[in-house]
Amino acid sequence: MNWSWETFFDALPLVASGLGITIGLTIASYLFALIFGFVWVFLRRIPFKPISWTVTWIMEFIRSTPPLVQLFFIYFAWPVVPYVGMTLDPFTSAVLGLGLHFSTYIGEVYRSGIEGVDKGQWEASTALNYSLYDKWTKIILPQAVPPTIPMLGNYLIILFKEVPLASTIGVVGILHMAQSYGSQYWAYLEPLTIVGILFLILSYPSAILISKLEKRMNRRFDKKAALSSTQKGTVV
Amino acid sequence: MTEPIVEFKDIHKSFGDVKVLKGIDLNIKPAEKIAVIGPSGSGKTTIIRMLMTLEVPTSGDIIVDGVNLWKMEKNGKMVKANEKHLREVRGDIGMVFQHFNLFPHMTILENCMTAPIHVKKEDKEEARERSIQMLEKVGLGDKLDNYPNQLSGGQKQRVAMARALVMRPKIMLFDEVTSALDPELVGEVLEVIRDIAKEGEMAMVLVTHEMDFALDVADKVLFLDEGVIAEEGTASEVIEHSKNERLQSFLHRFRS
Numbered sequence: 001m002n003w004s005w006e007t008f009f010d011a012l013p014l015v016a017s018g019l020g021i022t023i024g025l026t027i028a029s030y031l032f033a034l035i036f037g038f039v040w041v042f043l044r045r046i047p048f049k050p051i052s053w054t055v056t057w058i059m060e061f062i063r064s065t066p067p068l069v070q071l072f073f074i075y076f077a078w079p080v081v082p083y084v085g086m087t088l089d090p091f092t093s094a095v096l097g098l099g100l101h102f103s104t105y106i107g108e109v110y111r112s113g114i115e116g117v118d119k120g121q122w123e124a125s126t127a128l129n130y131s132l133y134d135k136w137t138k139i140i141l142p143q144a145v146p147p148t149i150p151m152l153g154n155y156l157i158i159l160f161k162e163v164p165l166a167s168t169i170g171v172v173g174i175l176h177m178a179q180s181y182g183s184q185y186w187a188y189l190e191p192l193t194i195v196g197i198l199f200l201i202l203s204y205p206s207a208i209l210i211s212k213l214e215k216r217m218n219r220r221f222d223k224k225a226a227l228s229s230t231q232k233g234t235v236v
Numbered sequence: 237m238t239e240p241i242v243e244f245k246d247i248h249k250s251f252g253d254v255k256v257l258k259g260i261d262l263n264i265k266p267a268e269k270i271a272v273i274g275p276s277g278s279g280k281t282t283i284i285r286m287l288m289t290l291e292v293p294t295s296g297d298i299i300v301d302g303v304n305l306w307k308m309e310k311n312g313k314m315v316k317a318n319e320k321h322l323r324e325v326r327g328d329i330g331m332v333f334q335h336f337n338l339f340p341h342m343t344i345l346e347n348c349m350t351a352p353i354h355v356k357k358e359d360k361e362e363a364r365e366r367s368i369q370m371l372e373k374v375g376l377g378d379k380l381d382n383y384p385n386q387l388s389g390g391q392k393q394r395v396a397m398a399r400a401l402v403m404r405p406k407i408m409l410f411d412e413v414t415s416a417l418d419p420e421l422v423g424e425v426l427e428v429i430r431d432i433a434k435e436g437e438m439a440m441v442l443v444t445h446e447m448d449f450a451l452d453v454a455d456k457v458l459f460l461d462e463g464v465i466a467e468e469g470t471a472s473e474v475i476e477h478s479k480n481e482r483l484q485s486f487l488h489r490f491r492s
Contacts, residue, residue: 123290124337128351128403129326132319138354142341 003189011191015177019198022173025094026160032099033106033159034152040107041114059104068165071097075169094166102159109151113144150214157203157210164195174198241266241328241406241439242287247296249282256282258463260296264407269433269440271450271471274460275486280443283460284409287441288331289322300325301406327355330405334412336392338384344371344395345380348402356403363402370398374428390421394428401432407439408432414446422446429453447490451475459483 043055062070074097079087088096117140125135167176178191240263249257256279264270272280285291287298289305298305307314308321339347348367352358371377374394384392393413400408410429414422426449433440433453444450450457450471457474459467467480475487 118337120333120335120337121339123288124333124339126290126326127288127329127331127333127400129323129355130351131323131355134354138350139339143339 004187007185007187008190008194011178011181011187012194014181015174015191015194016198018172018174018177021091021171022163022175023202025091025098025166025171025173026156026163028091028095029098029102029163030156030159032095033102033155036099036103037106037110040103041110044107044111059107062101062104067098067101067162068168070101071165071169073097090166090170093169094163094171098159098162098166102155105155106152109148109155110144112151113148114140116147117143147217150210150217153206153210153213157206160203160206161199238265240264241301243297243299244283245297245299247283247286247298248294249279249286249291250294256463257293260465262458262465264439264441266406267437267439269453269455270442271454271457272441272443272460273445273447273450273457273474273486274466278460279463280460281411284331284411284441284443287407288329288409289326301328327403328406329409330400330403330407331409331411332393332396332400332413334416336384336389336396336416338392338395338399340384343381343383344376344387347384347395348399351399352402367398367402370402371395373431374398375424388421389417390424393417393425397425397428397432405438407441410440410442410444412443412445414444445490447475447487459486461486 040055040059044052044059046052046055071094074088075090075093078085078093121139121143122135125139130139163173164175167173167179170176174195178188178195181191182188242262242264244260244262247257247260247262248255256277260279260283262283272283274280282291286293287300287305293306297307303325304314304317305322305325306317308317309315338344339350342350345364345367348370349360349363352363352366353360368377368380371380374397376391376394376398379387379391384395387395396413413429414425417425426446429440429442429449430453432438440453442450442454452471454471457467457469457471458465459474459478459480461467461482467474467478467483469478474483478484
């Protein structure tokens with residue numbers, strides 16, 4: 001089989017038309033994961049042991065099973081589960097599946113951020129008589145989240161690259177478009193190359209952006225750590 | 237005799253198998269300045285941490301302004317206090333920590349303003365004005381928009397004091413506030429505490445290793461040793477005229 005620029009440009013508009021769905025699915029599942037990540041963190045912090053154990057176990061289960069299996073389960077098996085089962089459209093199933101899978105990783109990122117906040121910050125906010133809600137929103141989270149931004153960015157890119165999985169349950173993103181072009185004209189090389197190029201164009205600059213962000217964060221926090229560890233400090 | 241503002245009644249505290257406090261009885265009167273001295277590990281810090289509700293006593297009662305801090309009435313019985321009860325009684329108490337614990341993501345002005353606004357629901361402008369006044373009082377009026385990591389240890393500790401004072405506590409607790417400072421920065425912090433003490437109306441409990449300072453500021457000195465108050469009296473009684481041998485040898489190490 002030979003490379004044909006004609007086929008390439010013929011397939012390009014069709015494949016690219018799936019870009020909206022691919023990006024939309026990435027953003028939707030990422031937002032779901034960002035929000036649900038917090039739910040995991042707070043459930044795990046409930047001091048009642050059976051709950052935190054159960055939650056830890058569920059998280060471990062979700063992380064240890066392949067996202068593809070989870071997608072299939074939600075799309076094909078969930079509708080026939082008694083009482084709680086329901087039929088979901090492909091896009092919603094994919095948001096739920098990928099979002100839930102990645103929320104377990106993002107929950108861990110949040111947890112590391114929260115544990116990185118000095119115990120003295122909790123004590124100082126208790127001494128100032130903050131409510132539990134204000135402690136979290138005014139004192140702890142504003143310190144816990146910024147250092148995790150680079151890690152959260154990495155998971156966005158990883159998630160983006162997992163999104164084509166959704167084509168297996170019929171979400172018409174770029175991979176699905178390339179496949180349907182291929183089966184129609186019996187030409188796979190060009191459309192799939194386009195898919196590769198589109199992913200590269202989108203994820204490579206994002207990766208660079210994130211590593212820049214990471215360097216900036218590191219500098220900021222190194223400076224802080226350096227200054228607070230020497231009790232003398234310097235007047236800038 | 238004025239009624240005490242704080243009463244400790246037979247307070248015991250264990251961490252695991254280690255008994256840190258073995259029966260502490262203590263009264264703090266309004267405006268009284270108390271210094272707590274003693275070897276490390278004797279439970280000095282634990283006493284004030286329990287009063288600040290950062291540590292739960294194993295047994296005994298702590299009564300603040302007539303209200304039991306760690307217990308509350310429920311269906312006619314005294315039960316372990318919940319967070320709501322603690323928040324109600326905690327408002328009268330302020331604390332300054334050994335390691336400052338300033339909020340690193342806020343400027344020093346914000347550090348002072350945040351609690352009056354969010355906890356006491358004060359008007360923002362009023363909180364701002366009072367915070368600026370307080371920071372000027374501790375000599376940091378020119379650093380309002382700096383972040384804590386841009387200050388020296390002594391300056392940080394002065395911000396921490398301003399932050400606690402803006403909340404207008406009836407009792408202020410100082411937990412070895414100069415121990416983490418370089419020697420040349422200790423003076424500026426002690427001077428601020430002295431000024432606060434002179435103003436008078438607030439009760440103060442100082443856990444400290446600065447003996448001369450304790451002698452100067454405190455109305456009452458407690459010598460804590462092996463989990464009990466081994467010696468109690470005016471500063472000169474305890475620090476200068478005590479016959480207690482362990483206290484003598486403790487003081488000797490500091491005076492040499």
